[in-house]
Amino acid sequence: MRILICEDSVLLREGLVRLLQHSGHEVVSALPDAESLREAVAHTDPELCILDVRLPPSFTDEGIRAALDLRRARPALPLLVLSQYVEEQYASELIGTTGGTRSGAIGYLLKDRVADIADFVDAVERIHAGATVLDPEVVSQLLARRRQDDRLQRLSDRERTVLAALAEGRSNQAIATLLHVSEATVEKHITSIFQKLELDVDESGNRRVLAALVHLEHTRPNPTQTGTQR
Structure with missing residues (x-):
């Protein structure tokens, strides 16, 4: 897989390059900021991009804005965004770009996940294959924020x-193994979830759940809330 990295930390950037190369992937570019990101993507034609949420010069939202810009310019390009902390608003913005048949997969992971090399590489490869992967902490906070929503109460x-496992990008088989049940049982749970959340069941089940999380986030009772404190 051809991968482009955009990360300001030299240690993390070089660490990502080495572990991805060691896993058999090609890092076509490793950038310290998003200034030349579009040109680098056009020149190297990566199959997946990894970006930090916070990049120079202001270290606020340059990374997420660059990711959203890439999604508009190249909607089929899979993206993985890394963040130091859970930032629900940014996660919701990314998830909201997964609609449509031409939209590539996305991932939102905390940087701590990189330390578990096997899981991190697995997440990268699942995103490249079309899965949408959210960090468990992101999923947990999104669900906790919506605890009072009637649909989730069902x-x-x-x-x-x-639901949480699906939003983390796990397959039916992986969920069955996690819960020590059959895949048929998992499928029944998923069907029930879709019915209770008033969603149609189709082949893009994972994205349907992610879309549901975004919908719940965008219809929260207090419209003045915009995300977790940072």
């Missing part, structure tokens, strides 16, 4: 667990 504890 879910059983087991269905909430399945």
Whole structure:
């Protein structure tokens, strides 16, 4: 896989280059900021981009803005955004770009996940294959924020667990292994979740759940809330 990295930390950037190369992937470019990102993408034609949320010069939202800009310019390009902390608003903005048949997959992970090399590389490869992967902490906070929503109240504890696992990008088989149940049981839970969240069941089940999370986030009771404190 051809990968482009945009990360200001030299240590993390070089670490990502080495672990991805060691895993058999090609890093076509490793940038310290997003200034020349568009040109680098056009020149190297990567199959996946990894970006830090906060990049120079202001270290606020340059990375997420660059990711959204890339999504508009190249909607089929898979993106993985790394963040030091859970930033729900940014995660929601990214998830909101997954609609449509030409939209590539996205991932939003905390930088701590990079330390688990096997899981991180697996997440990268799943995103490249079309999965949308959210960090468990992001999923947990999104669900916790919407605890009072009537639609989520309809879910059983087991269905909430399945919903969170789906939003983390896990396959039905992986969820079945996690919960020590059959895949058929997982499929029944997923069908029930979609019904209770008033969603149609289709082949893009993972994205449907992510879309549901975004919808719930955008219809929160207090419209003045915009995300977690940073």
